[in-house]
Amino acid sequence: MSPTYVLGIDSSTQSCKALLVDAETGQVVASGRAGHPGGTQVDPKQWIEALELSVAGLLERASAVSVAGQQHGMVALDAQGIPVRDAMLWNDISSAKQAEELIAELGGAHDCAQQIGSVMVASLTASKLRWLRENEPENAERTAAVLLPHDYLTWYLGGRKEMTTDHGDASGTGYYSTAQRRFLPEVAAKALGKQVALPRLAEANEMVGRSSTGRKIAAGTGDNMAAALGLDLQPGDVCVSMGTSGVASAVVDRSVHDGSGLVSGFVDATDRYLPLACTLNGAPVLDFGARMLGVSQKEFSDLALAAEPGSGGAVLLPYFGGERTPNRPDATGMMHGLRTSTTREQIARAYVEGLLCSMRDAVAALEDATGVETRRILLIGGGAQSEAVRRIAPQIFGVAVDVPQTAEYVALGAARQAAWALSGASEPPTWNVADSTRYEGEARPEIYERYVHTRDATAGWN
Ligand SMILES: Nc1ncnc2c1ncn2[C@@H]1O[C@H](COP(=O)(O)OP(=O)(O)O)[C@@H](O)[C@H]1O
Numbered sequence: 094m095s096p097t098y099v100l101g102i103d104s105s106t107q108s109c110k111a112l113l114v115d116a117e118t119g120q121v122v123a124s125g126r127a128g129h130p131g132g133t134q135v136d137p138k139q140w141i142e143a144l145e146l147s148v149a150g151l152l153e154r155a156s157a158v159s160v161a162g163q164q165h166g167m168v169a170l171d172a173q174g175i176p177v178r179d180a181m182l183w184n185d186i187s188s189a190k191q192a193e194e195l196i197a198e199l200g201g202a203h204d205c206a207q208q209i210g211s212v213m214v215a216s217l218t219a220s221k222l223r224w225l226r227e228n229e230p231e232n233a234e235r236t237a238a239v240l241l242p243h244d245y246l247t248w249y250l251g252g253r254k255e256m257t258t259d260h261g262d263a264s265g266t267g268y269y270s271t272a273q274r275r276f277l278p279e280v281a282a283k284a285l286g287k288q289v290a291l292p293r294l295a296e297a298n299e300m301v302g303r304s305s306t307g308r309k310i311a312a313g314t315g316d317n318m319a320a321a322l323g324l325d326l327q328p329g330d331v332c333v334s335m336g337t338s339g340v341a342s343a344v345v346d347r348s349v350h351d352g353s354g355l356v357s358g359f360v361d362a363t364d365r366y367l368p369l370a371c372t373l374n375g376a377p378v379l380d381f382g383a384r385m386l387g388v389s390q391k392e393f394s395d396l397a398l399a400a401e402p403g404s405g406g407a408v409l410l411p412y413f414g415g416e417r418t419p420n421r422p423d424a425t426g427m428m429h430g431l432r433t434s435t436t437r438e439q440i441a442r443a444y445v446e447g448l449l450c451s452m453r454d455a456v457a458a459l460e461d462a463t464g465v466e467t468r469r470i471l472l473i474g475g476g477a478q479s480e481a482v483r484r485i486a487p488q489i490f491g492v493a494v495d496v497p498q499t500a501e502y503v504a505l506g507a508a509r510q511a512a513w514a515l516s517g518a519s520e521p522p523t524w525n526v527a528d529s530t531r532y533e534g535e536a537r538p539e540i541y542e543r544y545v546h547t548r549d550a551t552a553g554w555n
């Protein structure tokens with residue numbers, strides 16, 4: 094009997110990736126990829142073009158498909174289903190003031206976290222709806238429905254019939270109750286200043302439509318939820334993803350409501366929860382460092398590994414695009430501790446250490462908010478391709494770091510969701526895809542301590 098294939102799609106910030114996977118074993122048999130434009134506002138048409146390129150020759154071989162997407166992006170549609178403007182992405186922080194307004198209207202940070210699972214930040218869709226209302230009232234008035242990036246692409250694949258979403262991605266909108274697992278349409282209306290149609294919340298293992306050629310379409314989810322599904326995260330596992338964002342996440346059994354705002358209490362792609370701490374500055378910190386030194390990523394990694402731990406005292410605060418963890422939307426990047434004797438190698442290493450220390454901040458916030466004790470870290474995302482990141486990570490985190498072999502865990506998780514929906518079973522299929530390379534090293538707590546000191550000493554600076 095010929096194998097049954099499923100297609101998992103990851104429409105993330107920088108690119109769209111597709112994996113064709115054996116539904117029985119989880120083995121990847123083919124892949125596709127296409128780039129997205131840069132910037133924090135994107136015409137959703139460009140996601141469709143990248144999706145079409147990345148699935149070419151693959152979709153027809155699949156029995157079912159599922160789309161995972163970057164979280165939170167606001168796709169505001171008019172009554173005809175046409176975007177009223179470019180989508181505002183999760184990393185567009187122009188809505189920081191609107192997030193503060195909504196926190197106040199929801200009764201302050203603690204009450205806000207109780208109601209929506211998170212303290213509102215600029216990234217969440219609700220803040221962007223309020224931004225639209227205040228800055229482009231005519232577009233707000235024309236907005237009839239609002240979708241997330243993965244909802245929009247799922248709707249497109251299904252021939253623009255019913256608009257659907259899943260609980261995982263919906264939990265990142267800011268108008269969803271994670272405790273009650275339902276939308277809060279009144280919060281969306283409060284943000285936008287008028288009623289707005291929201292997609293139907295589908296079950297995690299539901300088929301929500303068919304493509305023009307009859308492929309079944311699963312509900313899809315947010316990229317971080319799909320990564321957790323692809324990795325099959327277990328208690329004690331913390332996933333550290335270094336994509337455009339940096340994310341520390343864990344799967345837990347109860348909803349998390351962190352009034353400090355450092356941890357967003359999202360829902361996962363099953364019936365559990367996915368609290369996560371997200372930074373705005375992930376792998377692009379390494380891109381920037383390599384560009385500043387005029388070297389390739391490989392040379393940058395070699396330079397960093399040639400310097401001693403601690404980078405001769407150089408400390409990078411990598412808040413180049415403003416920051417969300419800690420919540421400093423107006424922050425910029427900063428290098429401290431330079432001397433005339435500082436070498437290029439030390440500068441390169443300071444970039445890697447600074448990025449990893451900011452991820453350690455995210456892991457610490459996750460542990461504080463959930464009581465989760467990190468036993469091992471699974472390192473994924475484009476930044477995990479860097480040898481320097483892999484080898485320096487155990488020194489900063491103080492635990493063993495596993496780098497899974499299949500690089501695209503978001504697309505794999507989407508494929509697993511498609512296989513789950515196709516099977517009609519109550520649980521996702523068991524796939525033996527856990528092969529990984531373990532990195533260990535002596536913990537160097539003084540590096541993180543110096544980072545924390547510099548971070549705290551500069552609080553309030555822009
Ligand atoms: N070998 C590498 N070393 C350092 N950074 C890398 C490497 N390979 C890819 N990256 C970076 O990873 C990022 C893309 O990661 P990815 O997880 O695909 O992002 P996203 O999911 O946000 O689209 C880019 O910034 C890219 O430059």
Ligand SMILES: O=C(CO)[C@@H](O)[C@H](O)COP(=O)(O)O
Pocket residue numbers: 105106107162163164165183216265315316317336337338339340357371375
């Ligand atoms: O905003 C968040 C999580 O809350 C980001 O993690 C986005 O979901 C984008 O992810 P990448 O494209 O960086 O993987």
